Amino acid sequence: MTDELEYNTEREHLIIPEYGRHVQKMVNYAKAEPSRDERNRLAKAIISVMGNLQPHLRDVPDFQHKLWDQLFIMSNFELDVDSPFEKPEQDVLNSRPEPLKYPQNHPKYRFYGNNIKIMIDEAINWEDGKMKEALVYTIANHMKKCFLNWNKDTVEDDVIFEHLFELSDGKLNLKGSTEDLSDSNSLMRTKNKYGNSNKNNKKSNKKKYGGNRKRY
Numbered sequence: 001m002t003d004e005l006e007y008n009t010e011r012e013h014l015i016i017p018e019y020g021r022h023v024q025k026m027v028n029y030a031k032a033e034p035s036r037d038e039r040n041r042l043a044k045a046i047i048s049v050m051g052n053l054q055p056h057l058r059d060v061p062d063f064q065h066k067l068w069d070q071l072f073i074m075s076n077f078e079l080d081v082d083s084p085f086e087k088p089e090q091d092v093l094n095s096r097p098e099p100l101k102y103p104q105n106h107p108k109y110r111f112y113g114n115n116i117k118i119m120i121d122e123a124i125n126w127e128d129g130k131m132k133e134a135l136v137y138t139i140a141n142h143m144k145k146c147f148l149n150w151n152k153d154t155v156e157d158d159v160i161f162e163h164l165f166e167l168s169d170g171k172l173n174l175k176g177s178t179e180d181l182s183d184s185n186s187l188m189r190t191k192n193k194y195g196n197s198n199k200n201n202k203k204s205n206k207k208k209y210g211g212n213r214k215r216y
Helices: 017-032 036-053 063-074 090-094 114-124 130-151 157-167 184-195 197-209
Strands: none
Touching: 017 036, 017 063, 036 063, 114 130, 114 157, 130 157, 130 184
């Protein structure tokens, strides 16, 4: 009896395990059928079974196309039948996708992040005027907030202006500006306002419901 046991590790590899071993055996049987008419009939029957296994996807557009593609994939592209859709190409399916283009720049001031550099490059291309000036000051304020998030200490506006000048290759210059950026305390207060909201809610709930334990 022990010799008759069949383990999954010794069985044929399932190309699409979601459909189970019986569907894979049906595909193999259809692939070995010599009559083309009979293969076409078997292929349609298999497609019907595959659709019954996923009834929630029947109303999805191109669902039948997806089933036929999966049928050819499970047959290792060896099933010769008349498909209502174009047969998928094995080379295209097995081709490796192109690598993603991750940013390879390594900025000097990493605590500002890549988005700041993108904003600076965009601001450089803007036409001079009030809109550009407002954008540059907005970027500088955001740089100051990023600086405080990482360094925790206060920072002078001149430091932010110097970093902005350096990151823009000298094209955005606020060094001689008489307008101050947002106060460091106000920027940190905004962060604490939203960062500690959960803690404040917990404290208020303890005060509100904590005394109920003593009553019962």
